[in-house]
Amino acid sequence: MSFLNPVVPHAETLCAPVPPADPSLPQNDTPAQQAARAAQLAASQLTYVWDDNVATLPGVPLAKSVPLDNLPTLQWWGLLIGISLKIVRNALAVKLGGVDRGELDSPRAKYEAMLAECDAIEASTAALVAPAAVPAQPHESFLGHLVQDLETAVARAEYDTRIATLKAHKARLEELMKIDDAHGLGSALPASLDAYRALFDTLPLPGIAWTFQDDALFAALRVQGPNAMLIAAVGDTLPANFPLTEAQYGAVVNGDTLADALAEGRLFMLDYAVLAALEDGSWGGLAKYSWQPLALFAVPPGGSSLVPVAIQCGQDPEEWPIFTPSPVADDLWGWEMAKLVVQVADGNYHELVAHLARTHLVIEGVAMATHRHLATVHPVWALLVPHFEGTLFINEAAATSLIASNGPIDHIFAGTIHSTQELAAAARLDFDFTAKMLPHDLAARGVGPGSALADFPYRDDGLLVWDAIHAWAKSYIGLYYASDADVRGDTELAAWAACVSGEAKIKGFGPIDSVKALVDACTMIMFTASAQHAAVNFPQKDIMAFAPAVTGAGWQSAPASQGGQDKAGWLAMMPPMALALEQLNVLELLGSLHYRPLGDYRSTNEPYAPWFADPQVTGPEGPLVQFQTHLASIDARIAARNANRLRPYPYLQPSQIPTSINI
Structure with a gap:
């Protein structure tokens, strides 16, 4: 049994963890093996360090920094920058229209130069995300090992250079998305829905731009929109x-x-x-x-x-x-x-509570506990870690830019940035892990399968995925835990559970004292990191990117009486055109990046080999194949449902659910 990650001859693997071929529980190891586990965990705890003093999310336990093995893959960077380029080009086309109408003071040449810059970034990114050169296979001689070390160092340096350049491209595209120079946008046009539709200049206009006033759609959003x-x-x-x-x-x-x-x-x-x-x-x-x-x-x-x-x-x-x-x-x-008042409230509740607090921030707490207290040879570590890929990285970006002062949420959403941050933090700390398990939550709200609300796509599709993940967790965990006594005898698992409920401040977690409790906990973690996040994230593009449909703030007071109002007053409650463009930019990006569907477990090591190495898991009759087959069946079943639904709901089709929160 190996307790240290082996040297793998690919640049990205120099920091990325690899799964064990023979996972074990600590109580079953020899003293020497237990000592090796303890040493590995001690090192991991020096890397994964808690910080609950992040100013933008007060009191929420987060990672002090993002470890190297949590940085995105080149594949992810290629997707992100490709989507960002489409958004920037659309925004620049909109700004050029504003220049032509005399709304913006900037010269056309400024935006034309930015479009040329996009072309250069696109060409550079294509080269940067191409497969890296693979160093030679390990050498047996002493001199050969020196050569291999040199090759590895060169590969590491090349990879670091690529990542640094991609980060610079991302930062530049974020600058190009900003609306600092667009305050006058729309000032030469009469207030109208067509003006908001015109913000989708080179991007497809979502269908909701034509249907959002329909009362039936307004009701349907409660059960198949961003916040169900x-x-x-x-x-x-x-x-x-x-x-x-x-x-x-x-x-x-x-x-x-x-x-x-x-x-x-x-x-x-x-x-x-x-x-x-x-x-x-x-x-x-x-x-x-x-x-x-x-x-x-x-x-x-x-x-x-x-x-x-x-x-x-x-x-x-x-x-x-x-x-x-x-x-x-x-x-x-x-x-x-x-x-519109309801849609503004729903936008705030969705983004701050259902999305940021109850998926991103909850999973970060579990991820930190997992890396700090489960050794890399632990079977539960191997099961959960793929569901954390990219989360610490993307959460750091959210904390430092998205929900920071003068960031998009500060602009678009109704509250002062301080009160907005306080609400998101309180929602995270108030989250109850067991109560929010999908079957429990639906029952508590009185909207379970036996309720009078028969038409509830989020519930019906979500329960299919929940059951599949639960079956996968049960089969996988059954390979390593023969009895409840095995669970109670697992010292690493006990420390992990104590950390999740303690340092991570996740209410309602545990105790993990039986196989059933462990299966349920792992199901909830995997579902939250995959399906639940998909359900709140991807409708942002189709439903929320068009500001008149759902937005974060009202811009006139709500009427004191229903009678005597007019269309002009309704339009005046909608955001300024520049902020509608910023909302489009941010939510189009967040709702577009699909990276690694549920069930496709791969390492973060280029060329991204399959993750699980234990033949018990990966064999033809093993639980992984069964899980993937189950997901494919659910995908077909939901596709058939959508063919018969008045309004299709694609967000919980397994093929559309990423494994982790990575955007």
């Missing part, structure tokens, strides 16, 4: 602060009564009270607005899908009246304004 994690059954009575009357309900849902809908469990609600933590910010001297609305939906008698019933734009009914869909022309734009 908030809709919950109402219960026996409406909240005391939501005084909807029987008459108001009956006017919206024909042939139904409020009493019947309550009794039959057909009412569902969004409650954004948690957003009270946000303090309204500003941008460019313009005030921004956030709200904490309540929104009610119903499944009509004999129906399966939600319909919107009523919206209250704040928590206090004395201040905020209830708005409802209405055929009365005078009420039309007030209803559209109320839906």
Whole structure:
């Protein structure tokens, strides 16, 4: 058994870990092997160091720095820069249009030079991500070993140079995406949806740009949009602060009564009270607005899908009246304004709570604990580490730029940057690991498979993937743990669990005292890092990149009454054109990068060989093949579902789910 990563003759492997061919539990090793494990973990703990004083995410345990073996592969860099180039070229085309209309002061030559720079970056990147030269195979003689060491050092230096250049390209493209010179964008045009659509100059315009005002789509987003994690059954009575009357309900849902809908469990609600933590910010001297609305939906008698019933734009009914869909022309734009209030709230809840806090930051805590307390010969280390690829790297970028002062979230979202950071941090620290396991969470919200809400694509597709991951975890773990006693006797596993619930500050984790508990924990970790992140990340491109559909702030106050509003007032609540472009840039990027689908386990070592080395795992009848076959079957099943759905939901097809949070 080898306890030290062997020298592998590829440049990228000089820092990257490799999986063991014969994983073992610490209690089954000899004293010498146990000592080797302890030495490896001691070294890892010097590399993976906690920091819970990151200013942008106060109190959240994060990595103090990103270890070398967590840096992205050349393959990932090629994808990122290719997508970024498309976005930058689109943004530059939009800015050139602004110059031609007299909205921007910059000369055309400035942006034309930037387009030429994009061409140069594209050519350079193609060369940089090409396969690296492979040093010769190991030499047996002493002199041969010196030659090999020299070859390895040269390969390392070449690789480091490539990465440094790619980082520089990324940084330059981020500069080119900035909207500092675009404040006047759109000033020569009348306010209109067409002006927002025109921001997609060289990029495909998402279909939601034409359909987002549809009430049926507004309802569907609750169960197959970026944030399907908030809709919950109402219960026996409406909240005391939501005084909807029987008459108001009956006017919206024909042939139904409020009493019947309550009794039959057909009412569902969004409650954004948690957003009270946000303090309204500003941008460019313009005030921004956030709200904490309540929104009610119903499944009509004999129906399966939600319909919107009523919206209250704040928590206090004395201040905020209830708005409802209405055929009365005078009420039309007030209803559209109320839906926009909900979409602003949903954008904040999605990005700060469901996305950043409950996927990115949770998985970082687990990743740190795994590297610090499970030796690289531990079978659970081998199972989980591929699900952490790129996470520490991408989270550092989020903490230092995305959610930092004067970053995109500071610009686009409603709260002051300090209150926004505080909300994200609180959401992470409040996350309950066991309660948020998909079956538990759905049941707690009253939207499980037996509920009146029959049409719920996130739930139905998500449970298929959850069950497949659970079966994979159970089969894999069963190879190494014959009994609950094996789990209880595993000192590394005990230290890992204590770290996850302790230093990592993940509530509701453990105790891990049985095979079942270990299987459930690993299922939750793998699902969160893969499917759950996919469900909240990839709709950003198709749904959120078009700012009028979902955005982070309101730019006029919400109306005090539904009647008497107009389209101009509705449009005035939407973001300035420059910020709509910034939102497009950021969310198009985040929602476009698909790297390594679930079930495709590979090393980070060029040429990215298969990850698992234990024949028990990889054999023709082994659990890995079974898992991959199961995922392929689910992919086909969801594709068939989407062929029959009015609105396809592709985000939980296994072929569209990356293994890890790497963007």
